[in-house]
Amino acid sequence: MNVFIIGATSGIGHELWKHYVAKGDKVAVIGRRKTEIDSMVLDEPDNTVGIASDISNIEAFNDAFDKVIKDFTTLDLIIICAGIGDLNPELDVRAELSTVRVNVEGWTNCVDRAYNLFSGQQYGHLVAITSVGGLQPTPVAPSYSASKAYQINYTKALQRKSKGTAITVTEIRPGLVDTRMAKGEGLFWVMPLDKVVRATIKAIGRKRSRLIIDGRWRLINFLLKHMM
Numbered sequence: 001m002n003v004f005i006i007g008a009t010s011g012i013g014h015e016l017w018k019h020y021v022a023k024g025d026k027v028a029v030i031g032r033r034k035t036e037i038d039s040m041v042l043d044e045p046d047n048t049v050g051i052a053s054d055i056s057n058i059e060a061f062n063d064a065f066d067k068v069i070k071d072f073t074t075l076d077l078i079i080i081c082a083g084i085g086d087l088n089p090e091l092d093v094r095a096e097l098s099t100v101r102v103n104v105e106g107w108t109n110c111v112d113r114a115y116n117l118f119s120g121q122q123y124g125h126l127v128a129i130t131s132v133g134g135l136q137p138t139p140v141a142p143s144y145s146a147s148k149a150y151q152i153n154y155t156k157a158l159q160r161k162s163k164g165t166a167i168t169v170t171e172i173r174p175g176l177v178d179t180r181m182a183k184g185e186g187l188f189w190v191m192p193l194d195k196v197v198r199a200t201i202k203a204i205g206r207k208r209s210r211l212i213i214d215g216r217w218r219l220i221n222f223l224l225k226h227m228m
């Protein structure tokens with residue numbers, strides 16, 4: 001299988017990369033940190049293609065995407081993990097806009113490039129990692145929660161669009177996960193990374209349309225949905 005993981009230098013994306021290369025799949029990976037990308041290619045040179053790229057730089061990302069297609073010809077699975085989220089109680093506009101550039105603009109470009117590629121191929125599996133935070137407006141990180149709400153809605157739209165085609169769109173919606181992304185004091189129900197990655201791999205394998213991880217966060221998700 002040809003796999004492309006966007007946002008694979010740490011956290012969920014990095015663990016997914018380890019899983020798919022161990023399975024013998026050919027995996028392309030993107031992230032901004034070149035040293036991390038280089039070391040992944042060094043570790044698994046036979047089945048990793050790595051390009052350092054920032055998804056919010058649309059032109060540069062499109063060049064990277066084109067290079068991956070040229071190399072792989074077709075892709076079976078594209079997983080979009082890339083995202084940022086800073087605590088911003090001061091409402092520093094620059095920080096808010098930079099979240100919008102990555103989680104909304106750059107993310108939309110990734111998702112649309114992936115979907116359009118799959119439309120051309122007439123098959124493919126697109127996976128987006130959103131967040132339970134998308135249902136919970138967060139005063140200390142307004143742009144993060146708003147951007148995740150956008151991703152949830154956008155993913156649903158693509159799921160409707162893909163009906164009757166051989167394109168699958170999966171939304172993975174975790175609660176808090178123990179990665180560098182989980183920031184702040186008094187975090188609760190922070191899930192171990194390996195648990196979230198195992199559940200994600202299973203949901204991808206089953207081509208599920210949505211998975212909220214885990215049961216406790218499913219309950220929170222249910223309550224938030226009916227409160228808003």
Ligand SMILES: NC(=O)c1ccc[n+]([C@@H]2O[C@H](COP(=O)([O-])OP(=O)(O)OC[C@H]3O[C@@H](n4cnc5c(N)ncnc54)[C@H](OP(=O)(O)O)[C@@H]3O)[C@@H](O)[C@H]2O)c1
Pocket residue numbers: 006007008009010011012013014030031032033034036053054055056080081082083084085102106129130131132133173174175176177178179180181182
């Ligand atoms: N951790 C949580 O509590 C939690 C909960 C719900 C949802 N999520 C979502 O899960 C996804 C993965 O996050 P994570 O928890 O695994 O945290 P993470 O370790 O920070 O992973 C984020 C990944 O995205 C990449 N990335 C960030 N900005 C990028 C950009 N502009 N261009 C290209 N790559 C970029 C990062 O690599 P570089 O820094 O090298 O670019 C990294 O590989 C995110 O979408 C996040 O919103 C996380």
